[in-house]
């Protein structure tokens with residue numbers, strides 16, 4: 001069983017608006033409204049890949065009820081802690097004429113100490129029957145930024161693998177708790193290591209730097225694949241995976257689809273290279289759809305064959 005944690009779950013409205021311009025009135029040519037937040041998107045993609053998954057986190061007010069109902073309608077098992085304040089609603093506008101996305105994400109509800117305590121108990125209960133826990137996304141208000149770090153330590157004591165996809169302060173804390181995998185995108189990785197990357201060599205150095213901060217493995221997703229510092233038979237090695245960039249219908253959630261594919265494949269017993277390629281294929285597949293986590297496994301299998309993998313030579317003097 002895989003558990004996905006979404007502390008700041010949301011209702012995500014995705015609108016496709018041609019020639020979107022600030023200050024103008026528009027009508028969408030397409031739209032979807034779905035339960036969201038990174039962990040929820042990952043759960044949806046895992047369900048599509050026929051993986052056993054439970055989505056947990058906080059859900060509050062009528063928006064929280066809607067999140068739970070939508071997940072249940074999609075047959076995604078879920079077990080959320082109900083909270084007093086209202087869960088958030090996010091809006092993303094995709095412009096098919098230029099491939100650009102504009103996101104407006106609410107900060108989310110405030111969560112009380114008691115609600116946090118209930119969640120920690122629930123997660124540790126659920127994790128007892130899990131192989132992997134995926135912590136993903138931002139934190140609602142009132143939660144200390146080291147919550148993922150604390151939960152990673154607790155979950156690991158149960159012998160369960162931990163995967164983290166977040167950014168900023170929660171990520172800084174989380175890496176020190178030595179999770180098994182982190183998977184930031186380029187901006188998130190630059191913020192974590194504290195400098196910008198200008199070329200492939202910088203990115204190769206960066207994934208090793210990230211591993212030196214604590215996690216066992218670090219994957220940086222890129223618009224054309226990923227680069228990762230992974231463990232193989234006790235040795236660290238660098239892997240780069242490519243796919244030809246596709247025309248994007250909606251880019252939001254491609255990192256979530258990547259991570260779902262990687263987790264499904266890796267903890268399904270495939271090799272690290274296969275898991276990275278499968279993740280990249282899932283990320284690429286999801287860019288063709290409006291609505292995060294919506295992937296078609298048959299299309300993913302086709303794209304898998306279009307991925308290429310390269311083992312990079314470690315850069316001298318780093319890690």
Ligand SMILES: Nc1ncnc2c1ncn2[C@@H]1O[C@H](COP(=O)(O)OP(=O)(O)OP(=O)(O)O)[C@@H](O)[C@H]1O
Pocket residue numbers: 184185186221222223224225226243244245246247248251252253254255256257258279280282283284285287
């Ligand atoms: N245009 C594209 N064509 C093919 N694959 C893409 C494209 N854009 C992204 N991907 C794939 O999706 C994966 C994740 O991409 P990216 O780094 O943009 O995620 P992200 O910024 O974390 O997204 P989000 O957080 O919204 O889910 C990458 O591994 C990449 O291979």
Ligand SMILES: [Mg+2]
Pocket residue numbers: 165184185255256
């Ligand atoms: Mg991401």
